[in-house]
Amino acid sequence: MVSAGADGRRPGCALVTGGSRGIGAATAATLAAEGWPVGIVCRDSAAEAGRVAEAIAGDGGEANVIVADIADPATPDRIFAELEDRWGSVAVLVNNAGITADGLAPRMTDERWSSVLSTNLSGAFRMTRRALGPMMRARWGRVVNVGSIVGRRANPGQANYAAAKAGLEAMARTVAAEVGRRGITVNTVAPGLIATRLTENGVGAGLAEAIPARRPGTPQEVAACIGFLASERASYVNGTTITVDGGLTA
Amino acid sequence: MASTTLTPEAVEARVGAALIEFGADPGAISPAATWEELDIDSLDLVELAQMIEDDYGVELRESDIEQLETVADAVAAVIERAG
Numbered sequence: 001m002v003s004a005g006a007d008g009r010r011p012g013c014a015l016v017t018g019g020s021r022g023i024g025a026a027t028a029a030t031l032a033a034e035g036w037p038v039g040i041v042c043r044d045s046a047a048e049a050g051r052v053a054e055a056i057a058g059d060g061g062e063a064n065v066i067v068a069d070i071a072d073p074a075t076p077d078r079i080f081a082e083l084e085d086r087w088g089s090v091a092v093l094v095n096n097a098g099i100t101a102d103g104l105a106p107r108m109t110d111e112r113w114s115s116v117l118s119t120n121l122s123g124a125f126r127m128t129r130r131a132l133g134p135m136m137r138a139r140w141g142r143v144v145n146v147g148s149i150v151g152r153r154a155n156p157g158q159a160n161y162a163a164a165k166a167g168l169e170a171m172a173r174t175v176a177a178e179v180g181r182r183g184i185t186v187n188t189v190a191p192g193l194i195a196t197r198l199t200e201n202g203v204g205a206g207l208a209e210a211i212p213a214r215r216p217g218t219p220q221e222v223a224a225c226i227g228f229l230a231s232e233r234a235s236y237v238n239g240t241t242i243t244v245d246g247g248l249t250a
Numbered sequence: 251m252a253s254t255t256l257t258p259e260a261v262e263a264r265v266g267a268a269l270i271e272f273g274a275d276p277g278a279i280s281p282a283a284t285w286e287e288l289d290i291d292s293l294d295l296v297e298l299a300q301m302i303e304d305d306y307g308v309e310l311r312e313s314d315i316e317q318l319e320t321v322a323d324a325v326a327a328v329i330e331r332a333g
Contacts (some may be wrong), residue, residue: 133300136293178293 002007003061010140013037014230015079017070017127018097020049023146024221027094028052028230030227032061036085041066041079041138043111062087070097070123071115076130089134092230095124096146102157113160120164125171128186132179142230145158145172146222149192149245150237169241176239185238187229191222192245213246256332261325268301269294269321271324281322288321298324306332 014031018024019040028038029052038056042049046067055062066082068075083090088205096119101112127141137140150158151165169188176186191206193199208215222244228234229242243249266279273290285295294316295318299310302324308331310318 133297135295136300181295182297 011088012091015039016094019043020045024096025052026223029102030223032056037062039083071118092142093131114162121167139183143186145188147188147190148210173239188241192248211246
């Protein structure tokens with residue numbers, strides 16, 4: 001049994017995949033502000049991730065950038081070993097890394113289908129699997145998947161992305177039931193339309209009128225929810241999905 | 251890994267300590283005791299296998315774990331594979 005420190009935070013560190021921008025970057029900053037040393041994983045945007053880490057350091061936090069492809073089955077061992085050497089076990093895992101490869105189903109290639117499933121779902125599963133052993137030994141752990149309302153509501157052109165995001169929710173529920181009595185929670189956050197680089201490029205244009213909040217959400221609004229699920233305060237929230245969509249799917 | 255003493259008695263003591271941590275009744279633990287008798291479930295066995303790998307460098311696959319029914323089975327598996 002690993003007990004909490006004076007600030008209520010457990011020993012070890014947090015790990016955020018896809019942490020170089022958007023929701024991932026905001027989540028890394030949120031967890032760092034909670035006192036966690038944060039490993040920021042990115043595939044090919046090391047410079048951006050470096051700026052996220054610098055901003056965290058500027059605010060008095062600790063962060064380390066690891067460049068890795070989540071779709072590679074060898075990646076989890078390498079990432080976890082590096083963080084365990086530096087800060088101890090990963091106590092908080094945020095599976096945020098995701099890619100899109102849109103196309104209508106009748107013409108969607110196997111490559112587009114499997115590349116999205118491989119990164120967004122299989123990668124998250126392998127990261128979770130690697131995280132659970134140390135979390136079980138510590139009798140404490142937090143896994144938060146970043147899903148999407150697309151996992152619950154149709155979005156033509158994204159059969160692959162929707163399947164992966166729905167899969168994350170199902171995986172979280174099942175794993176939560178398996179390891180819940182070891183003090184580990186596994187949950188999913190399902191953002192709606194969030195102001196990111198994608199929305200800046202016109203994705204989701206016109207959707208704001210359909211959102212009760214009448215605007216896209218911010219990465220920080222999603223990160224706040226993730227920060228809660230990663231905290232001690234959320235100890236009785238397990239195996240569920242919290243939607244953060246300004247009421248879009250209400 | 252493999253820093254722990256590798257005698258049947260030492261392995262049995264280590265396995266027993268893990269089982270107590272999982273909630274088994276210390277008085278019920280013996281070489282012949284089955285998982286069912288000790289109220290040890292599949293998640294406990296997964297954690298026991300992880301502990302064995304960390305402490306003894308012995309990898310027990312899921313199919314190996316399924317073959318273990320008693321405390322003595324687990325101890326024998328460690329001794330046999332670590333040797």
